[in-house]
């Protein structure tokens with residue numbers, strides 16, 4: 464039977480906390496699979512899906528990862544840690560063809576759109592008018608997928624902790640991550656130990672949203 468969320472989307476978003484400590488209980492295989500399956504339903508430019516995830520579950524590998532992550536205990540406590548990566552090689556012609564083939568299989572891409580992709584994707588990466596570096600582009604997409612994963616996980620009762628406290632060069636070397644692939648974050652997944660980390664609050668919409676022009680007051 465397919466996994467069903469235990470709580471609503473609204474509750475999942477409101478109850479998610481960055482868990483600092485985990486119980487050792489494993490995540491059932493089906494639940495983990497469903498979290499990843501729904502997580503990668505995340506959107507991406509031209510559907511290029513540059514995210515890549517290394518699942519770290521073996522205790523000795525989690526120790527190795529913790530050593531690259533300023534010794535943060537959640538890395539070894541959580542039953543699963545994702546090394547969330549962005550692959551800069553998705554603008555290769557072979558990969559563009561794979562993406563086109565995928566879209567053709569579902570019927571989302573026709574010959575005309577395939578030609579558009581063949582022309583536009585290389586141009587996007589050459590001119591990059593909306594990003595400074597390819598790493599910024601891959602990071603943008605990977606973190607969207609990470610957000611999906613965290614919310615889906617919470618809806619199944621699974622906690623997470625997005626982490627930027629790591630040394631990327633060390634993680635890459637220890638886990639055979641190619642030079643063209645960037646480590647965007649680590650994501651321990653599991654069941655948080657109580658007491659849960661308290662809600663740190665969020666700025667009001669009046670501080671973070673503007674109306675029509677940056678800095679202009681936002682009114683509903």
Ligand SMILES: Cc1cc2nc3c(=O)[nH]c(=O)nc-3n(C[C@H](O)[C@H](O)[C@H](O)COP(=O)(O)O)c2cc1C
Pocket residue numbers: 479480481482483535624625626627628629648660661662663
């Ligand atoms: C990109 C990113 C990196 C983070 N890095 C770490 C980290 O290395 N270690 C940690 O304990 N928490 C880390 N956090 C968690 C934040 O401290 C936490 O999300 C923030 O305080 C808000 O709390 P909440 O997520 O529980 O609402 C990170 C969060 C994000 C989004």
